[in-house]
Amino acid sequence: MIDTHSHIYLPQFEEDLDEVLSRAEQVGITDIFMPAIDFNSNDQMEKIEHASINFHQMVGLHPADVKELESQFEQELFDRCSAEKIVGVGETGLDYYWSTDYVAEQKKSLHAHCKVAKATNKPIILHNRESTSDLLNIIDKEQNGALTGIWHCFNGSVEEGKKAIDLGLHLGIGGVVTFKNGGVDKTVKELPLNRMVLETDAPYLAPTPKRGKRNEPAFMQITAEKLATIFDVSVQEIIEKTSNTARSLFKI
Ligand SMILES: [Zn+2]
Structure with missing residues (x-):
């Protein structure tokens, strides 16, 4: 299983990271992708290691952390993302929930x-x-045939999901698909499984019945089981399909 979105380098995991990672190993997680919050995140990511899990770094600036951008921001982002070990650009996006000041x-x-x-x-x-x-308007403007990516923690409508897929995006499916009353499970059912990848967004958004607790990669098993129920296929099929999609998207 591949966790395509996990912030395990954050202080929430400082005390028991070894236990967290061995629980991840026990449920069969082989790869963890780490999106950045800001340019300091990668120093934290450097410290993460485990004998049988591969870790992959990304570089980016989270939208909730965007304030005044320095004039050389894009150049610095490019320089950092150009490093061979960096597998993705983000996380970026838009967030009007926390603040519309910026x-x-x-x-x-x-x-x-x-x-x-x-x-x-x-x-x-x-x-x-x-x-x-x-968000979708900007992706539409930027799409020149070369842009790929993930709408992480997908929570849109069926129509928005289809539009995102038409624009070349994949959908990151995490704990919210297990929430009662969320409706994400019904939306996801109407969208193609072959454009979905699994994620946790740890330490945030733990799936039911862990909802409200600190999320961790091992809990992704619950999300995989939920997707298997939604699509009426085996958990193994969910794991194989989403892992293959993640591998080809990130070219690992
Ligand atoms: Zn995130």
């Missing part, structure tokens, strides 16, 4: 991430909160 800067940052993703031929990781139409 919407213009968030959009500028998202454009910069798109340009760098295309220039480095690496997928983009998109965060979206109460900003779907602006």
